Amino acid sequence: MALKTLVVNAGKCTGCRTCEMACSLVHENKCSPQLSRVRVIKWEAQGISVPATCANCTTPYCMLVCPAGAVSVQAETGALIMDESKCIGCRACSTVCPLGQAIYHPEKRVAIKCDLCGGDPACAKFCPSGALEYTTVDQSLMARRRQFYKKVIEGGEH
Amino acid sequence: MYGWNGKRLRVDLTTGKITVESIDAKFRKMWLGGRGFNSALLYQEVGPEIDPFDAENRLIFGVGPLTGTFSPSSGRTTITSKSPLQYPCGFGDANMGGHWGPELKYAGYDQLVIQGKAEKPVYLWIDDDRVEIRDAGHIWGKTLSETDAIIKEELKDPDIHIAAIGPAGENLVRFACVINDVSRAAGRTGMGAVMGSKKLKAVAVRGTRPVNLARPKEFFEECAKVREKMKADIMVQMLYDQGTWLLTMPANYEQGWFCWRNFQAGFHPEADKLRGERHRDHYLAHREGCFACSISCGRFSKIPGGKYAGEKTGGPEYETLTAVGPRLGILDIEAVIHNSLLVNEYGMDSCSLGGAIGWAMDCWEKGLLTSADTGGLSLEWGDQETVDKLIKMIVYREGLGNILAEGSYRSALHFNRGFEYTMTVKGNDMSQDDPRGLGFAFGIGFGTGRRGGDHLQGLPCLELTGQFYPGLVEKILGTAEAESRLSPVKKPEMQKYQEEVKAVGDCLTMCTFSHSWSFAVLPEDMARILSACTGVDYTVEDLLKIGGRIATLERAFWNRLLVGRLEDTVPERFTGEPMPVGPNKGTVFPFEELRPLYYKVRGWDEATGFPLDEVLAEYGLDELVEELAPYRRAYLEKMG
Numbered sequence: 001m002a003l004k005t006l007v008v009n010a011g012k013c014t015g016c017r018t019c020e021m022a023c024s025l026v027h028e029n030k031c032s033p034q035l036s037r038v039r040v041i042k043w044e045a046q047g048i049s050v051p052a053t054c055a056n057c058t059t060p061y062c063m064l065v066c067p068a069g070a071v072s073v074q075a076e077t078g079a080l081i082m083d084e085s086k087c088i089g090c091r092a093c094s095t096v097c098p099l100g101q102a103i104y105h106p107e108k109r110v111a112i113k114c115d116l117c118g119g120d121p122a123c124a125k126f127c128p129s130g131a132l133e134y135t136t137v138d139q140s141l142m143a144r145r146r147q148f149y150k151k152v153i154e155g156g157e158h
Numbered sequence: 159m160y161g162w163n164g165k166r167l168r169v170d171l172t173t174g175k176i177t178v179e180s181i182d183a184k185f186r187k188m189w190l191g192g193r194g195f196n197s198a199l200l201y202q203e204v205g206p207e208i209d210p211f212d213a214e215n216r217l218i219f220g221v222g223p224l225t226g227t228f229s230p231s232s233g234r235t236t237i238t239s240k241s242p243l244q245y246p247c248g249f250g251d252a253n254m255g256g257h258w259g260p261e262l263k264y265a266g267y268d269q270l271v272i273q274g275k276a277e278k279p280v281y282l283w284i285d286d287d288r289v290e291i292r293d294a295g296h297i298w299g300k301t302l303s304e305t306d307a308i309i310k311e312e313l314k315d316p317d318i319h320i321a322a323i324g325p326a327g328e329n330l331v332r333f334a335c336v337i338n339d340v341s342r343a344a345g346r347t348g349m350g351a352v353m354g355s356k357k358l359k360a361v362a363v364r365g366t367r368p369v370n371l372a373r374p375k376e377f378f379e380e381c382a383k384v385r386e387k388m389k390a391d392i393m394v395q396m397l398y399d400q401g402t403w404l405l406t407m408p409a410n411y412e413q414g415w416f417c418w419r420n421f422q423a424g425f426h427p428e429a430d431k432l433r434g435e436r437h438r439d440h441y442l443a444h445r446e447g448c449f450a451c452s453i454s455c456g457r458f459s460k461i462p463g464g465k466y467a468g469e470k471t472g473g474p475e476y477e478t479l480t481a482v483g484p485r486l487g488i489l490d491i492e493a494v495i496h497n498s499l500l501v502n503e504y505g506m507d508s509c510s511l512g513g514a515i516g517w518a519m520d521c522w523e524k525g526l527l528t529s530a531d532t533g534g535l536s537l538e539w540g541d542q543e544t545v546d547k548l549i550k551m552i553v554y555r556e557g558l559g560n561i562l563a564e565g566s567y568r569s570a571l572h573f574n575r576g577f578e579y580t581m582t583v584k585g586n587d588m589s590q591d592d593p594r595g596l597g598f599a600f601g602i603g604f605g606t607g608r609r610g611g612d613h614l615q616g617l618p619c620l621e622l623t624g625q626f627y628p629g630l631v632e633k634i635l636g637t638a639e640a641e642s643r644l645s646p647v648k649k650p651e652m653q654k655y656q657e658e659v660k661a662v663g664d665c666l667t668m669c670t671f672s673h674s675w676s677f678a679v680l681p682e683d684m685a686r687i688l689s690a691c692t693g694v695d696y697t698v699e700d701l702l703k704i705g706g707r708i709a710t711l712e713r714a715f716w717n718r719l720l721v722g723r724l725e726d727t728v729p730e731r732f733t734g735e736p737m738p739v740g741p742n743k744g745t746v747f748p749f750e751e752l753r754p755l756y757y758k759v760r761g762w763d764e765a766t767g768f769p770l771d772e773v774l775a776e777y778g779l780d781e782l783v784e785e786l787a788p789y790r791r792a793y794l795e796k797m798g
Contacts, residue, residue, distance in 0.1 A: 014454040016447025017257070021228040024368070025378050031227040032264065032368030042257075042317070044340045045303045047444045047458030047472060106366070126385055128398070128452040129445065 003078045006053055006114070006121060006132060007140040013131035015042050015049030019123035026122045027112070034106060037114040038123045038132070051132050053123065054101040054114035056080050062093035062102045062113070070111070079116040087111050160372035161223030161692035162186055167267045167289065169282060171356050172213055172274030176289050181268055187694075188778065191222025193251060193664035194708045195269050196238035200249075201711055203273075206718045210242035210250075210348075211330070211355040219262065219270040219321070219361070222667045226260035226369050226449070228381045229687050230388055230679070231669040233449025235259035235321075235338070241347040241609075242355075243332045243510060245567045245585030249608045249715045252335065252349045252507075254321075255448030255456070256342030259667055261319040264365025276357040281322075283313065284363045294359040299325060301503040306340050309362050322360035323350040324505025326553045330354050331563040333510030333587075337502065341472025342448065342456075345507040347586060347609055372693025380686045384679055388452045393623055393676035397455040398445065400434030402476035407433050413643065414742035415595030417485045419539055420516035421581050421588070421731050424595045425740025431489045432479060441495060443470060453671055459495045466496040474498035474508075477613075480590035481512030486519060487539030497545065504553045509612075510565055513580070513587025515548055517566035518558070520579040531573060533557040581729045584721065586610025588729065593747040594737045597621040597643035599652040601747045602756050605728045606767075607657075608712040616656035617674045621649070627677045644745060650756035658705030665704065707777040710769050713762070714782055720793050723767030726753060766793050 020036035028035040038053040060080050063071035070086035071093065073079075082093075082102070087110040093102035094111065102113045114121075116134075124134040133140060164186070166179045181195070189198045196218045208214045217239045224232040234255050241250025262270060265286050272282075279294040297305050305322045319338060327334035327350030334350030337343045371377045388394045396404050410416035410429035418426045430436075437459070446456030460470040474482075474495060482497035483489065501508045521527040522537035529536065535544060535558060551559025561569050567585040570577045581588045583604055588611035593601030599618035607615030624631040625641045632638045634655060640648040656674055659681055663673050666684060673679040681698045689695045716722070732747040757764055761773030768790050771783045 014445045014447030014456070016449065016451045016454055018450050018452060021450050025228045025374060029374035030368035030370055034366055035368060045306060047446060047470065128389070128447065128454055
């Protein structure tokens with residue numbers, strides 16, 4: 001079976017930041033946007049919000065650059081796992097991440113990152129609008145195509 | 159500490175002194191958070207002699223133990239002050255969603271108290287424990303979106319959250335509001351005018367601290383369970399889909415409480431021009447969620463073509479779309495969105511703006527205002543050009559606008575006529591909800607509530623949507639008959655129950671739509687979530703008692719101003735004019751029958767409308783027994 005991944009449907013995001021709260025609570029037992037692996041970027045005056053999260057890349061710069069060997073791939077989920085006990089806090093991973101991920105725990109002073117919650121990511125589970133989904137890339141693209149062609153068939157605006 | 163921060167930030171704008179006080183366990187236990195914290199502090203610190211625009215008035219921002227957590231829809235903020243709008247000026251509070259409240263929580267505070275007055279315009283910058291009063295000379299006069307952009311640029315952080323006033327607040331328009339995140343308003347009772355009187359343009363906040371939880375695993379599970387319930391809830395789903403616009407069709411065609419022409423009627427045959435599907439399909443740019451909300455009823459609208467092409471704004475929601483639309487005889491959806499953009503940018507409460515202009519149009523129709531009074535303006539119902547012009551005249555206090563900026567009631571005082579067309583209670587304009595159709599528990603709240611004419615005293619939706627929750631109304635009130643909107647059965651009891659639940663929700667800063675429109679969140683859910691969060695165990699009874707205590711204290715605030723039974727009225731239109739058209743044709747609201755029954759269940763004295771001594775004692779407000787006694791005597795004298 002194809003690996004699932006976190007898919008971002010930016011147009012659906014309501015900017016509520018439930019994902020931030022779910023993530024921080026599940027991973028850190030506290031509620032704090034700063035401790036959340038996913039963050040919502042907001043442009044209030046435009047009414048636009050986008051959840052920014054780790055893509056768990058195929059060629060993971062964070063893993064390649066880590067001098068402490070703290071990042072490894074979890075085979076079952078494809079998640080890149082940060083071993084906080086190995087992390088030396090150099091933030092090389094954040095420096096090279098093209099998406100601005102591999103965040104920094106302000107108290108522990110180590111890098112922390114999305115681990116897909118072991119295959120049931122809380123951010124997607126509690127996202128009220130479907131902006132964050134845990135699915136395969138193929139299924140998510142098929143859903144978008146279906147939505148597009150439904151409009152074409154119905155002759156509506158698109 | 160878990161849940162709360164236990165800290166109050168106090169800023170004196172006269173002296174520039176900034177202090178942090180502790181909020182002790184006893185205060186937390188009595189008043190819970192948010193609205194409770196604020197009302198208690200206002201009662202203590204703002205006596206009856208203080209005028210709303212005095213330096214000594216307080217402007218209080220409050221959040222609660224669940225603010226900024228995973229608890230669903232719990233990121234709101236209450237702003238409390240003595241209100242400049244009511245007549246006489248009395249208890250004011252307003253509640254806003256958005257993301258400002260959680261940011262204050264992360265900065266380490268449960269409450270922010272502003273007192274004194276700055277000499278020249280300033281704004282407050284709260285960066286965790288670094289708090290700074292900064293010059294706002296260059297922002298004074300700017301609209302909400304301009305203010306937000308300039309401050310974010312100046313502080314070099316686009317992720318801070320800003321609560322601000324617009325030109326209406328600066329110009330002391332008595333129904334000016336405070337808005338955060340550009341379009342989330344704390345609308346009612348003129349909190350923005352108080353802020354303007356203090357020369358405080360904005361409060362910008364950045365917080366980096368976590369909210370600690372007593373029992374995090376349990377807290378997560380309780381919140382997750384409630385979120386699942388909300389996801390499956392029909393009201394939540396409808397609110398997500400159409401926002402509060404969903405109300406237009408049932409309000410008009412089924413229930414007859416659509417606000418047409420300043421409440422002249424509760425029905426209009428073409429109300430469907432403002433139906434939710436039409437907005438969703440043609441004007442909805444995005445759905446908006448307040449902090450950690452699993453409903454996301456918020457709208458962001460964009461006008462694709464026509465005269466107002468390209469305009470976009472947060473909202474409007476049902477109260478605004480009706481206030482700046484049908485209340486003024488306007489059914490053009492694009493005009494409605496345009497007007498709501500104006501009220502957001504200038505920072506005004508749409509309900510009281512609609513109340514003021516609606517009053518003037520009503521008076522014009524009756525010949526009570528003529529062009530000699532209006533400076534040549536003709537005030538025909540539905541004239542969008544005039545409305546557009548008048549909104550700006552009110553904000554900048556020009557001509558007739560300078561009078562209407564005082565609110566509808568003071569406008570009637572100015573001209574000494576048209577009182578019967580001010581749709582106000584205690585001087586505060588009715589929100590766009592006609593008790594001749596909406597329901598009788600709602601009506602009791604309009605007549606007796608803390609703000610004056612407003613639906614948010616309890617939002618007693620048990621009589622509106624309760625029927626969608628089989629067995630719920632019967633379980634709470636002992637009879638399913640109370641499900642019927644226009645039945646008087648158990649309505650005083652319903653209003654009491656709902657105002658207590660709502661007061662608790664406002665302390666937790668949990669959205670009323672989650673627990674009293676949708677009933678997905680029940681008081682037992684609140685108790686479980688709150689207990690796991692704070693480590694202090696609460697029962698439903700504990701919570702309802704806190705709710706009752708808050709309602710009682712807010713009543714005492716009014717009583718100290720010698721406001722009681724005589725001032726508990728609703729506009730004559732509701733009690734004296736049978737609904738002329740629509741599904742409730744012929745209905746009047748029997749306020750005088752229900753009021754004494756409500757007093758009885760609330761424990762208020764029938765003669766004066768003051769809380770009885772034994773009720774004060776029961777709520778642990780013993781010191782109020784002695785304090786209120788002279789005011790009760792004075793009120794009896796006033797009554798003759």
